[in-house]
Amino acid sequence: MTSTNDHDLAIWLAEQAGAELLEVRRAGLEGKALKDAGDAASQAVLARLLAEYRPEDAVLSEEAADDSARRSARRVWIIDPLDGTREFSEPPRDDWAVHVALWEDGDLVAGAVAQPALGETFSTARPATVPPRTDGPMRIAVSRSRPPAFVDALAAKTGAQLVPMGSAGVKVMSVVRDLADVYVHAGGQYEWDSAAPVVVARAAGLFTSRADGSALEYNRDSPWLPDLLVCRPEFADEVAAFVRDHGDDS
Known part of the structure; x- marks a missing residue:
């Protein structure tokens, strides 16, 4: 990772964790064992990379103990290492994700959502363009x-x-x-x-x-x-x- 841009970092973090989750999925585990392995592997990747690339920032994660020091921090990464654990444990479902967001000085400022099994990452670095709505029911x-x-x-x-x-x-x-x-x-x-x-x-x-x-x-x-x-x-x-x-x- 060479860019210091928070938007690009969010993408890279989500995709690195996503790649690890795909490897875990290929290991032959099933059910709860697969869910637990996915949660742990993705958390490990994100924790290691955030500690390396943003050591001064706080982190709030579903898979880690909440550190109250984050409340006085200017910058907090809010992450869900594996959103949709149930779907992850049911290959070949692709409706699961990795969430990486940055909160800074009172609001969210950057983030990425990777859907690894879909091969897609959606981010603030390259915002999507939602097309005009066509006719039909909501x-x-x-x-x-x-x-x-x-x-x-x-x-x-x-x-x-x-x-x-x-x-x-x-x-x-x-x-x-x-x-x-x-x-x-x-x-x-x-x-x-x-x-x-x-x-x-x-x-x-x-x-x-x-x-x-x-x-x-x-x-x-x-x-x-x-x-x-x-x-x-x-x-x-x-x-x-x-x-x-x-x-x-x-």
């Missing part, structure tokens, strides 16, 4: 296992089509990739689930907020950040208003 990306209950009511009211898929990052990237128009979640998440997808989505011109339309905040005392809305800007008011009225049905 497409809502939802969890294939834990969709919030109010989403069915939202789909019924708007005539939307529900598009089930795996990890949180993959669902956000589905909006970036124009495979969906909206991702709304209210079933519980942490900062590492959404930080990298959110900063990448913002760079692509998409709307991002809490599910009710309020502002997202990162590097807080608790990393619990249970809900999320990422969508084309034209759907933001309608979906957020629906969540405010019906969000208790989550």
